[in-house]
Amino acid sequence: MTVRSLLTVCSLTLGLGFVGCKGAKPDGPLTGTESLHDLMESMESASKPLFDRSAGAALTDVDVTALTASASRVQAINAAVKTRFAGSKPPTFAAHAEQLEKGTQEVLAALTAKDAAALQAATKSLGGACGSCHKEFK
Numbered sequence: 001m002t003v004r005s006l007l008t009v010c011s012l013t014l015g016l017g018f019v020g021c022k023g024a025k026p027d028g029p030l031t032g033t034e035s036l037h038d039l040m041e042s043m044e045s046a047s048k049p050l051f052d053r054s055a056g057a058a059l060t061d062v063d064v065t066a067l068t069a070s071a072s073r074v075q076a077i078n079a080a081v082k083t084r085f086a087g088s089k090p091p092t093f094a095a096h097a098e099q100l101e102k103g104t105q106e107v108l109a110a111l112t113a114k115d116a117a118a119l120q121a122a123t124k125s126l127g128g129a130c131g132s133c134h135k136e137f138k
């Protein structure tokens, strides 16, 4: 592909508002056509607020709202990863995605309960699910 046609493709996709030259914007709406790589970059930015919390930090109402949005986004991205990519992988891939789903549910339950200690534990199991899938598949 020539530089010129590449630039055209990039400006066209930018014009659509969802994707740029580097693929899906991490925080953009899911389109159903992202590569696994792009979904993982979104996964990283979505989960960051959860992983960035310091241990023992108070859980304010503002935190609860923001972290609920983060966990819901992780859940949505994970569902897309499982639906679109598990079929071409060994069954353990789906099992890791299910562990991550379980982790997000624990996080959401802890947030509903406004339980900072439970949130910390749930975030740890969430991170464990990222790590065990990466160990096998990344």
Ligand code: HEC
Pocket: 036, 037, 040, 041, 043, 044, 047, 074, 081, 093, 094, 096, 097, 100, 126, 127, 129, 130, 131, 133, 134, 137, 138
């Ligand atoms: C079901 C399996 C699975 C789970 C669960 C999973 N990942 Fe991934 N992740 C992968 C695979 C496979 C790759 C390599 C993808 C590629 O680059 O082709 C990857 C790559 C990545 C990358 C590198 C992106 C890149 O390709 O440069 C980041 C960052 C990442 N994952 C973050 C996360 C985070 C954060 C979580 C948990 C919240 C998570 N992942 C959960 C399978 C998973």
